[in-house]
Amino acid sequence: MTVAIEVKGISKQFVLRHSRSIKEAFVWVVSGRKGDLSEKFHALKDVNLEVRQGETVALLGFNGSGKSTLLKHISGVMIPDTGTVRTRGRVAGLIEVGAGFHHDLSGRENVYLNGAILGMTEEQINDRFDSIVEFAEIGHFIDTEVKFYSSGMYLRLAFSVAVHTNPEVFLVDEILAVGDEPFQRKCIAKIQELAADGRTLVVVSHDLDLVARICDRGVVLDHGNVTFDGPIQEAVAKLRGQ
Numbered sequence: 001m002t003v004a005i006e007v008k009g010i011s012k013q014f015v016l017r018h019s020r021s022i023k024e025a026f027v028w029v030v031s032g033r034k035g036d037l038s039e040k041f042h043a044l045k046d047v048n049l050e051v052r053q054g055e056t057v058a059l060l061g062f063n064g065s066g067k068s069t070l071l072k073h074i075s076g077v078m079i080p081d082t083g084t085v086r087t088r089g090r091v092a093g094l095i096e097v098g099a100g101f102h103h104d105l106s107g108r109e110n111v112y113l114n115g116a117i118l119g120m121t122e123e124q125i126n127d128r129f130d131s132i133v134e135f136a137e138i139g140h141f142i143d144t145e146v147k148f149y150s151s152g153m154y155l156r157l158a159f160s161v162a163v164h165t166n167p168e169v170f171l172v173d174e175i176l177a178v179g180d181e182p183f184q185r186k187c188i189a190k191i192q193e194l195a196a197d198g199r200t201l202v203v204v205s206h207d208l209d210l211v212a213r214i215c216d217r218g219v220v221l222d223h224g225n226v227t228f229d230g231p232i233q234e235a236v237a238k239l240r241g242q
């Protein structure tokens with residue numbers, strides 16, 4: 001089967017932000033700037049992941065284990081220090097609510113802006129506009145500037161635009177949590193519809209019952225390492241310490 005996502009040996013380091021005293025900085029400078037004043041840590045360490053077209057994968061792990069960082073690498077918003085990430089087909093998703101939205105523009109204008117960022121032509125957006133607004137249930141707020149939207153309204157519009165791009169690879173971070181229950185149900189149904197249609201899905205969530213319903217495969221991360229990759233029930237059991 002065709003490979004949709006190929007992550008090969010990626011590592012990512014971030015700087016641990018410690019404030020340093022002027023004295024420490026001075027000593028560091030006069031001692032010839034030896035060593036690194038800023039401490040670094042690995043958010044991802046030599047991560048390998050191959051996802052075939054049509055697979056539904058959950059990235060699981062405790063807080064800070066590297067799930068969102070890995071998802072951002074798959075979406076292309078982050079570049080690894082080493083290693084490569086390759087994806088096949090249109091990638092869309094919801095990684096941060098409101099990313100790609102401009103606060104001073106109306107919902108309508110943002111549909112066009114965000115749609116264009118996600119690779120839709122103006123004609124495609126024109127054709128799908130009514131359906132986007134209908135799915136989002138934004139109603140007459142569509143002409144309001146999005147800075148006046150609640151976080152749930154942001155999510156509705158962002159989710160609706162993303163699913164209407166007809167993505168081959170759909171990425172969803174925890175954010176579904178900000179929607180109200182009826183909208184969450186609608187999003188989950190839509191995600192399941194995409195999966196049934198053979199789209200590739202990668203979901204980050206702490207809601208283990210939810211991911212067990214949506215996904216077939218679970219990848220568990222711990223301190224930036226993949227510690228388990230297999231059937232979702234086994235991944236969930238591992239996380240629950242069973």
Ligand SMILES: Nc1ncnc2c1ncn2[C@@H]1O[C@H](COP(=O)(O)OP(=O)(O)OP(=O)(O)O)[C@@H](O)[C@H]1O
Nearest residue numbers: 014015043061062063064065066067068069070204
């Ligand atoms: N831009 C950044 N700069 C510095 N550190 C970062 C950055 N992004 C993430 N980190 C750090 O990398 C580690 C992994 O973060 P990440 O958001 O991927 O974890 P996560 O598994 O998604 O956690 P959570 O379940 O809490 O959402 C954390 O320690 C986090 O503080």
